[in-house]
Amino acid sequence: MSAGEQLLSIRNLVVRYQAGRRHAGAPPAVAGVSFDVGAGELVGLVGESGSGKSSIAGAILGLAPVGSGEVRLLGQRLGGRSGAAVRRLRRPAQLVMQDPFDSLNPHMTVTALVEEPMIVHGLERGRERRAARALELLDAVGLRPAHDFAARRPHELSGGQRQRVSIAAALAAEPALLIADEPVSMLDVSVRAGILHLLDAMCRERRMGILMITHDLPTAMAFCDRLLVMRHGHVVASGTPGEIRDQTLDAYTRELINAASPGLGVAPQET
Amino acid sequence: MNVLEVERLNVEVAVAHDGPPTRIVRDASFSLAPGQRLGLIGESGCGKTTTLLAIAGLLSASATVGGRVSIAGVDQFSGIAGGRIPALARRDVGVVFQGTMNALNPVQRIGAQLREGLRAEVRADAQLARARVDDLLERVGLSPTLARAYPHELSGGMRQRACIAIALAGEPRLLLADEPTTALDTLVEQRIVALLDELCRELQLAVVLVSHDLGLAAHFCDEIAVMYGGRIVERGAAAEVTGAPHHPYTALLLAATPTMTSTKGQIVSIPGAPPDLRDLGSGCAFAPRCPRAADVCAARPELRELDAVQVACHRAVSR
Ligand SMILES: Nc1ncnc2c1ncn2[C@@H]1O[C@H](COP(=O)(O)OP(=O)(O)O)[C@@H](O)[C@H]1O
Ligand code: SF4
Ligand SMILES: [Mg+2]
Numbered sequence: 001m002s003a004g005e006q007l008l009s010i011r012n013l014v015v016r017y018q019a020g021r022r023h024a025g026a027p028p029a030v031a032g033v034s035f036d037v038g039a040g041e042l043v044g045l046v047g048e049s050g051s052g053k054s055s056i057a058g059a060i061l062g063l064a065p066v067g068s069g070e071v072r073l074l075g076q077r078l079g080g081r082s083g084a085a086v087r088r089l090r091r092p093a094q095l096v097m098q099d100p101f102d103s104l105n106p107h108m109t110v111t112a113l114v115e116e117p118m119i120v121h122g123l124e125r126g127r128e129r130r131a132a133r134a135l136e137l138l139d140a141v142g143l144r145p146a147h148d149f150a151a152r153r154p155h156e157l158s159g160g161q162r163q164r165v166s167i168a169a170a171l172a173a174e175p176a177l178l179i180a181d182e183p184v185s186m187l188d189v190s191v192r193a194g195i196l197h198l199l200d201a202m203c204r205e206r207r208m209g210i211l212m213i214t215h216d217l218p219t220a221m222a223f224c225d226r227l228l229v230m231r232h233g234h235v236v237a238s239g240t241p242g243e244i245r246d247q248t249l250d251a252y253t254r255e256l257i258n259a260a261s262p263g264l265g266v267a268p269q270e271t
Numbered sequence: 272m273n274v275l276e277v278e279r280l281n282v283e284v285a286v287a288h289d290g291p292p293t294r295i296v297r298d299a300s301f302s303l304a305p306g307q308r309l310g311l312i313g314e315s316g317c318g319k320t321t322t323l324l325a326i327a328g329l330l331s332a333s334a335t336v337g338g339r340v341s342i343a344g345v346d347q348f349s350g351i352a353g354g355r356i357p358a359l360a361r362r363d364v365g366v367v368f369q370g371t372m373n374a375l376n377p378v379q380r381i382g383a384q385l386r387e388g389l390r391a392e393v394r395a396d397a398q399l400a401r402a403r404v405d406d407l408l409e410r411v412g413l414s415p416t417l418a419r420a421y422p423h424e425l426s427g428g429m430r431q432r433a434c435i436a437i438a439l440a441g442e443p444r445l446l447l448a449d450e451p452t453t454a455l456d457t458l459v460e461q462r463i464v465a466l467l468d469e470l471c472r473e474l475q476l477a478v479v480l481v482s483h484d485l486g487l488a489a490h491f492c493d494e495i496a497v498m499y500g501g502r503i504v505e506r507g508a509a510a511e512v513t514g515a516p517h518h519p520y521t522a523l524l525l526a527a528t529p530t531m532t533s534t535k536g537q538i539v540s541i542p543g544a545p546p547d548l549r550d551l552g553s554g555c556a557f558a559p560r561c562p563r564a565a566d567v568c569a570a571r572p573e574l575r576e577l578d579a580v581q582v583a584c585h586r587a588v589s590r
Contacts, residue, residue: 048456048457048458048459049456158544160540160544188314188315188483189314189483189484189485189524189527189528190314190523190524190527190540190541191540191541192527192540193527193538193539193540194540196535196538197535197540200535215456215457216457216529217457217531218529218530218531218533219529219538221529221531221533222529222533222534222535222537222538223535245531255458256457256458257531259457259458259460259461260457260530260531264485264486264489264513264525264528264530
């Protein structure tokens, strides 16, 4: 990557799913969206289900059809290629999914789950080096002491611990960009901050870029450097959390702000 | 008269297949007057859902219930194993759960499902029943034409509205809701909460709301009870409990909940995990995770009055 280039650069992206007869003329899932994510930056993509957030992630990962516009990862344009070439191009972008309960193969040990991406991408050759690297990653995501976790299977872990395994597995592919799709929404409030602080540390310490997809505005406000609010496939507001909170005129965004944690953050009423 | 009285509710379930029974709910007590709303909060596995199911009489037959639950003055099971509630009394209770697809019958039209919930005398009169179904749908903001729709033809928000209509069909005086908006988007959630608020006010419904969302519970409920390890550890007016928590667990749950003005440094997680209910020990169940734990905490704290709330913590002090 040459100086000044973004990790991820999206320009006028349109995602349109194959229109069945029933959906002929349906609006595109993503209708011309542009934004960048730089190294060491945590960018939030906020919106309700169906607003197009996951379609953007899908376009980056090659899971959703790019109708027009472009997606560049480390300066390389994605799309129009197939097979091994595109897998190589996409490796720098890894996904952490919402549901740690079904994204992990229940039959595999924690080490095997973390080693698998190394094998798929041909990254660490040799059993011992892979095992050592897996332990390093488990330690990095806070599963300590790592060797206590190595031989366990997903059902022997709590939800927060499983999500840490998912993050370790994503890191095993040595990504420059992590796409976290609702990484904490399935978890108890009590463990969410741990995962969010971990992602934050990845960003600051490893200079990784993170695109965090969430419908939870307060969380995005607290953790993201910048955020984009999406509605019906369009970005309706973007900026730093402070700009969004204090300056956004977009009515939908204001509605989201007002709907967030209605019962807290206000002085208790006199009774 | 109180709509709901729960006195020293205890629930035991055999967690493992043929293992010894585990006490999942321990000595929970609370009561609700007409129109009053209680929020039950805490991490998953703390016994919130089990408490609700015990009140609703929906526990599996292998469960053992102790204590007293009385709904609209009728004792539901005074110490009867299994805790089956007579069908008649259950008409006084409406339930709404999180997964709307599970609550609705996928192969039955919404209207038919609503009719099944009507009181027998209403259902017996076809014309009255039809009018009542239309009225219920309108009340929850759905068009009466949707009586002919199947659940899969509705959006998540519409399905939750239909579930609320079904819960109200029997003209209950008590509504039991377990995470009713958790699967919904923020604004859909806000609309459903506003709808519930309006209906409960209009019908003077007493409500027990189970939620992991402290903000929602504080907004919707008059009172909050925080559960940990199967027990209520703090209970009081919503504004008191969330404004100035007395129990360290409540304080940490609050600190873990971001608001629109939180900075990331302010949002903390609670180290460790909720206790295994099979192995609670004799001290305070929160001690292994509690930043304030001390020697006294080796004995179990009882719920006591402190300021305007009740709290089970040796080290909670008056402010
Ligand atoms: N029928 C049951 N069989 C076995 N375990 C149960 C049963 N019902 C509840 N439990 C256990 O009891 C604990 C409390 O569960 P629950 O009441 O669902 O808590 P919450 O609603 O606070 O998450 C959990 O550990 C759960 O696995
Ligand atoms: S009794 Fe002790 S361990 Fe329990 S919450 Fe209070 S201070 Fe913490
Ligand atoms: Mg529950």
